[in-house]
Amino acid sequence: MEGKHREEMREEGGISRRSFLGSALAVAAGTAALGLSACADGAAAADKDSTAPHTPVGMPQSWDAEADVVIVGYGGAGGIAAVIAADDGASVILVEKYPDDTATEIRHVPSSRFCGGICVCARDAKEGSEALYELSFGTTPRAVCDVWGEGATHNVEFWNSLGAEYPEPTWDVGEYPELPGGHTIGTSRVEGGGPRMFQVLRQNVIDRADKIQVMYETAGKRLIQNEETKEIVGVVATAKDGKELNIKAKKAVALCTGGFEWNEEMKQNFLRGYPSWFYTNPNNTGEGILMGQAVGGALWHMNAISARAIPYHPDWPKGTQIGLQLPNLFVNRYGKRWFYEREWPSHNAWVEFVNFNSRTAEYESSPAWVIYDDTARKPLISPQSKGFLGDTKDLQYWGPEDMRDIEAAVSKGWIRRGNTPEELAAEIVKDKENAGRMTPEALADTIARFNEFCAKGVDEDFDREADSLIPLATPPFYAVKVYPGGPNTQGGLKKNEKGQVMNPFDEPIKRLYCAGENGSVYGFLYPTGGGNVCEMTIFGQVIGHAMAAETAWE
Amino acid sequence: MIERAGERAALHGASLEVQGTPARDAVTEGHRPTAGEGSQESRWAAPRSTDREGQGAPVLDAGTQGQMPPIADAAREGLGAPAHEVVLTLQAEKSEYPVGSFAGFMVLARCLSGCSLAGSNIAVLAEEGALLAELPLAANEEGVWSSGPFALRVPSTPGEWRWPIEYRPAPVGLDTSEGSPSDVSPAGTDVSGVPSDVSPAGADVSGAPSDVSPAGVSHHCAPLDFCFTTVAHRTSLAVWGVPPFPISSGEAFTIEVGAQCAEGCCLQGRTINVLNGEEVLASAVLDGGTESLPGMYRASIALAAPDIPGFYDWSCRLHGDPTDAAAVLGASGTQPLAVPGALSDTLSAASPDAAAQHPMESQHDAPEGLGGPGQDGGLAHRAAHARLVFTVGVHPDSEVVVRVMEERSAMPIEGAFITLMAASGFPYRARTDSGGLARLPVPSGSFRLSAAQTDYDKRQMDIVVNQEQAEIEMRLVYNPDLG
């Protein structure tokens, strides 16, 4: 199947229907040729023996590997960029921290591989552009939005050209239909989700083995910059044996290393609240962002995440997704409702959890507590929860088994239980992060008031719809501590419409690109589940074409 | 309540077990009650404001000094003084205890001149002077001597209490070099009444004992008061089984009420009232409980819905006990019992949060409670209230039958929430059975029908209901939240 698609693409001269992005790329190639700016280090270079071959400042004496294009991070963004660049005729090295799969284990687990595989699409390119501009509160320039809007009309087509079977999107499912352009958002999900999506992509990479070399268990550390021309000419990476490798990129380097969900310092400095926990792959430690910063890359969208409320426990640090049944209720640390909790499954409700009380100097609603009763007990964990449990073949579920076993979870304190609302509160205050804030009376009052609204069919406090006002009454009562978090961070290196990494003066850094979670286009609100696959799909293609179109510096 | 003689010996064992607990850290942690463990410890998210409220600081530093002064400074102060000064610090879990429960605490002592306090004891007295417990001091960290964690049963009547804590120097001639507490006789072996066996070291229990140490140095120590209150046990109620839709005027319905004592006491036989304001509408007696809800005692109460449609806000009440001492059944005064054992784990735990974790559970087996198996022990209980809210509507003359299935496969969806909302009026609700079917008796009229289930897109439609029963099919799109 994949082979056939490959054939088709070859026949079409490697351009195929993806040429919609072609116009954006010609300019990128032109920019690269202009890398001639005068160099402050020129004097140093002149000191050297004029008969020896000249090695510009910043460049290594020797190289361990080379290709036209070097891509750090082989997730969805990196993989797509590699396939596109290869089809455009470039040789590619993918540098990936994870090891390769074995016959029995899946070990290469970028988030792209265990995500839901949902992809946002746009019915109309112009409206799509408008929607992104609004969602990012104007932080994403129009030109970038235009590329996104255009690309989002071709996502299904693109994936199916690789051999995936994305169906026609379901339209008008954005989380903010009321914003300009909001109705144009649709989503499509491949049967088999992220595992299937990535399987298709991997196969496409394997099929191009003549052009694409994957260096597994190799971590990108630094960029190599020709300090005279300021071009990015390669990557220093650490191989499995600890050896540092100089990998030459004759045309360009891309940083597709995902977000910084596992870099506590960055989270603490950049995210709107702290802590937040994520269930992405633990390799996403923000290294690609730091590598770009070190050569002058500007940052953007650092405080944006796509997230919801997720449980977290230190002895189970990967976080998990929960699918809650009705009835449920969210209360803050003091046992009070504070937002329209029916929206909690959205990717934007996390903002509600980071409201800071300046008097008490704390996040009153983080961690918060999901309260439910015995009628919602069994399906606490949605059977659809997916994720990465570790080195395993099972990409289906990554919450700890104990979370499904109520008794075990209660005995570990992951789930709190009480026969009455007051007794539940008495259990909650034992949690060291609650430390006595919630009183039995407060929680009992909140639940009783909520039950009053359920009986009346009107939520007088937060306007939750009548059909989600299901009373919480049947003992025992349960509570799970939740934090803002979940899928991923959005911030990273600022890019332009060609996917070039920008410096703080809004000038592109020569021969440096990024795509995917590392500096995604989402500046504040997330369109809906599927937005990140959309980003990596579009900008993976954009930079794949753009890098291949660069003129080799050597 | 004082039937636990014989555990006294174990008390010493317990106190010895916690030698090495860094006293200073423990005191400091009392001010940072929310610090986590391991790598989480530094997370700033740890709440910082609780101590201000006085809530949630599980370790109460009730000492005369916040922290033990360093020996060097203290020695300077002591120069030329006739006697060395011993400073006591008390660490207690909290300052309020349910009547008859166990207060866990630990006393630390330090000679400001750095003397060994081996062989010395700590005595806990009742306000009127009776000896409640006497505990040997053991070296804890350099210069700090500790009683180890121990627990005493607080009085079984609500009130405010002051228990003086005294330092009792080692008897003259006792070899302090080993610091072994084993030959110090435990105090108060007669636990059935006022302790009669006052340790030889503590002859002067009324004032500040001043004695001469074996090395010829006399030690002076100001006594310390452990002040705390005892309160009636908290009880609470759950009310369930209330129809989640308007009950027909005048129709009978039954609710379930469960009552629980926070301390695990048996509440069997106590009465639950259903009230409309202050008017008692119905009463029932709590049964012996069920295994599925340990600690909860239950009653089913039959009620009749009022005739007039509307929203009703009634309540259920469990009566409290009178809390003045005399009125409390079987009140046994303040005779305490030193109880060792499990509480030492809580107090000696590195994190004070852990101390707050299970202070009571460790002392008795739920659900028997402080009153012992099957009884409330005559301990005072506070009243409990819970709201009983419901709606009353006109008698239904129609029935809506909804069948919910998955859009593509047409497989029935079980447990879907069906809501029927009229333009004005209260919602009717039901859940689908295993066949995806729900039946809702409703009065004729116009409604918005909604079917919702986790992982499916909810569906709504407007319907007009008349006497002809028709089945409404609702197909939900499976759209799980995967990202």
Ligand SMILES: Cc1cc2nc3c(=O)[nH]c(=O)nc-3n(C[C@H](O)[C@H](O)[C@H](O)COP(=O)(O)OP(=O)(O)OC[C@H]3O[C@@H](n4cnc5c(N)ncnc54)[C@H](O)[C@@H]3O)c2cc1C
């Ligand atoms: C459980 C889950 C479900 C999700 N579901 C959806 C969904 O349905 N739809 C959607 O749009 N989004 C979803 N997301 C988000 C989405 O999956 C990601 O945002 C997206 O896949 C990111 O792609 P990426 O290529 O940028 O990063 P990743 O796919 O995370 O790839 C980054 C790669 O870079 C590697 N790397 C990192 N640092 C280095 C280094 N220094 N050197 C070498 N390699 C490095 C990592 O090992 C990793 O392989 C989900 C996320 C999760 C966690």
